[in-house]
Amino acid sequence: MGLTWRVCAGAGGRPGSAFLVESDQACVLVDAGCDAEVIDVRPDALILTHAHNDHIRGLAGIIERYPGLAVYSTDATKSALRRVLKGELTEGRANAISDTVISRKFQSHLEIGDLSVRLRRAGHIAGAAMVEVSCDRRSVVVTGDFSRHAIPGVADGADFEGLRGGTLLMECSVAQVKSLDSWKIEDVPAQLADAGLYVCGALGEAAALCCLADFEPHENLMGFVDCPRFLTTSEAILRLTQGGRVLVAGKDLTSGSASWLLAASVLGNKTAQISFLNRPPRRTIGDELLFAPAKTRLRAFGATRKRCRTRSVELPLHTPLSGLLETVRECRPSEVGLVHNQDDILYSVCRKVRRLGVQALVPALDHRYPAAKQVDTPGEPG
Numbered sequence: 389m390g391l392t393w394r395v396c397a398g399a400g401g402r403p404g405s406a407f408l409v410e411s412d413q414a415c416v417l418v419d420a421g422c423d424a425e426v427i428d429v430r431p432d433a434l435i436l437t438h439a440h441n442d443h444i445r446g447l448a449g450i451i452e453r454y455p456g457l458a459v460y461s462t463d464a465t466k467s468a469l470r471r472v473l474k475g476e477l478t479e480g481r482a483n484a485i486s487d488t489v490i491s492r493k494f495q496s497h498l499e500i501g502d503l504s505v506r507l508r509r510a511g512h513i514a515g516a517a518m519v520e521v522s523c524d525r526r527s528v529v530v531t532g533d534f535s536r537h538a539i540p541g542v543a544d545g546a547d548f549e550g551l552r553g554g555t556l557l558m559e560c561s562v563a564q565v566k567s568l569d570s571w572k573i574e575d576v577p578a579q580l581a582d583a584g585l586y587v588c589g590a591l592g593e594a595a596a597l598c599c600l601a602d603f604e605p606h607e608n609l610m611g612f613v614d615c616p617r618f619l620t621t622s623e624a625i626l627r628l629t630q631g632g633r634v635l636v637a638g639k640d641l642t643s644g645s646a647s648w649l650l651a652a653s654v655l656g657n658k659t660a661q662i663s664f665l666n667r668p669p670r671r672t673i674g675d676e677l678l679f680a681p682a683k684t685r686l687r688a689f690g691a692t693r694k695r696c697r698t699r700s701v702e703l704p705l706h707t708p709l710s711g712l713l714e715t716v717r718e719c720r721p722s723e724v725g726l727v728h729n730q731d732d733i734l735y736s737v738c739r740k741v742r743r744l745g746v747q748a749l750v751p752a753l754d755h756r757y758p759a760a761k762q763v764d765t766p767g768e769p770g
Contacts, residue, residue, distance in 0.1 A: 391526040393555065395727060395751050397422035397446075405443045405728055407557060409521045409528050414501025417450070418519045418530040424449035433500045435507075436461040436489070437532030438516035439468035441476075442728075448477065448485055460498060462507065463491040464515025494547070510534040511546040512705055513595060518546065527554035529721075533561050533728075536711045537704040539573070541599030546707070548719055556721040559728040560737050561706040576600045579701050583631045584661030585654045586701070593665040596703050597635055625653045628660070662698050709737065716741055723747040 391411050397404030397419075404421030408431065417431035421443045427450065434450065434457055437443055447469075451457060461469065466489045473482035492498065494517065498505040503523050510516040512533040519530045534546040580586070580601040588594050619627065624634045628650070636650055654660040707715070716724060724741050726734050726748060734750045741748035 391521075391523045391528060393528050393557065393725070395557075395725070396426050404445065405437070405532065405559065406446065407530050409503070409530075411502050411523045414503045416500055416503055416505060416519075416521055418521075419443045419532065420445070420447040420450050422446050424453040427453075430454050431457060432503075433458045433460060433498070433505070435459075435498075435505060435517075435519045436465055436469070437510060437519060437530070438513055439465050439472050440513075440533070441472065443532065444469065444472065448473075448481070451485060451488065457488075459489045460492050460505075460507075461489050462494065462515040462517055465489075465517070466491050466515075468513075468515065509544060509547040511536065511538070511543050514543050516543065520551070522554075528557060529554060529719075530557045531559050533559050533706055535705055535707050536714070537573075537707075539596050539599070539703075539705070542596045542705075546715075548715060551719045553720065553722055555723050555725065556716070556719055557725040557727060558712060558715070560712065560726050560734055561728055562709050562712065562733060562737065573600070576703065580633075582661055582663070583628075583633050584663060585628060585650065586633065586635045586663045586665065588635070588665035593703055593705060594635060596705065597665070621649050624650055628653055660697065663701050664698065665701050665703055709740070712737060713740060713744065716744055716746055721746060723749060725749045725751050727751070 391409070393410070394408040396406035396408055396417075405419040406422035406426070407418045408427065408429070409416045409418065410429070414432045415429055417427065417434045419437055420434060423446050431454065434447075436447075436459065439461075447459075451459070466486060469489060470482060470486040473485055476482070477485070492507055494507050494509050496507055503521055506520040506522070508518040508520055508529075510518045510532050512535050516532060516534070518532055518534060521528045521530075529551060531546070535543070536545045538545045577600055580597065586597065588597065619634065628634055634650065654662055724746055726738050726741070727750075729737075731750075738748045738750050
C-alpha cells in the first residue's frame, strides 16, 4: 500500500482538522477535529498539533471509541488542552482525557510500527506543532495552523528546516485581511490603544494581546496563564462603561453567563467599540461575537439582531498567502494538499501553488481528487 493519507474533516468548508496517515503496518491520526464515526480504522496513535477547538472537538469521542489509544502532544498543548476541555466538559472528564496525553518535545521522534513521527515547531501559539510522518524515504507533513512570524512572548516561527520533497498537507487559515502580508510587530500596540471590548480565540490571540499590550482579561475565560490578575465580571463591565479596555476570549454565550453580561453591556451602548481579532469586521454582532452557534446566540440575545460599531485587528498567528507560497518554494514538495478554509479561498490558493510548478490538491472539496492519496515520490523531486 505504501504511505497514504486521508482527510477526515473540513469537507464543504466545515471547520475542523483531522488526517489519517497510513502505511502497511501502522496508522496515525493527526488532530481530532472530526466526529469519531468518520474514522473507519483504529489508529495506532493520535498526535495533536495544538488545543484550539477545531483541532480537538472530537477528542473525547475518539478516545471513548478507541480505548487505550496513545495520544501525544507537546507539554504546552497538553496544559492548554486541560483548560479548553474544562470549558466544554465536566472537570472530572476533562482531567481524565488530559491525563491520557503523553508529552513530547519538539524534534522528538516517535516510532509507531514502521512509521517515524517527528514534531516540529509550528509557531501558531505556544506549543503548536507540525507533524512529520515518514516511512521508507516517503513523508507526509501536516502543518496544522502555522505562522512564519515570531511573536515575542508567544511563539517562535514555524520550523521548515531541512524539509524537501514529500507531501505537504497545508492548512490555509489565511486571514482575509490583505494587510496581514505587511504586518509589523511594532505597529500592534497602536492598533490596540482604543478602549472597548476585544474579542478573540481562546488561546493564541489572547496570549499575544497580553504580551503586546496592557490588557487584563476576564476571570471566566481560558488561556491566560501568565497574566498578573483577572477582572471579575462587574469590574470588566465597570471598566467598559468608563471607557476602558477589556479582553474577552472563548465562546460562552449562554444566557446570563459572564461573557453574555460583558457583551450585553457593550451592546447596550450603541457608541461602544467591539474589536474582533483576525476576523473581517461585521455589523451584526450576534453572528460573530465569540463565534457562538445559532441556537446559543438566540438563547443569549433573542431573535433581534444587535448592532454596534465594530472593527478588526490583525495578528499574524496564521501565515498569510505570501507566507504559504514562500513555504512551498522553500520545501519544494512533490504535492500540496490544501485544507481548512472556504472553498473559494482554497481554490484560489491552489491555482497560485500550481503556478509555482507544484502539484496542488483540494482533496476534501474537489470530487476530481480522491479522499485517499498515495505518496509515491520518495526523496526530493527532480
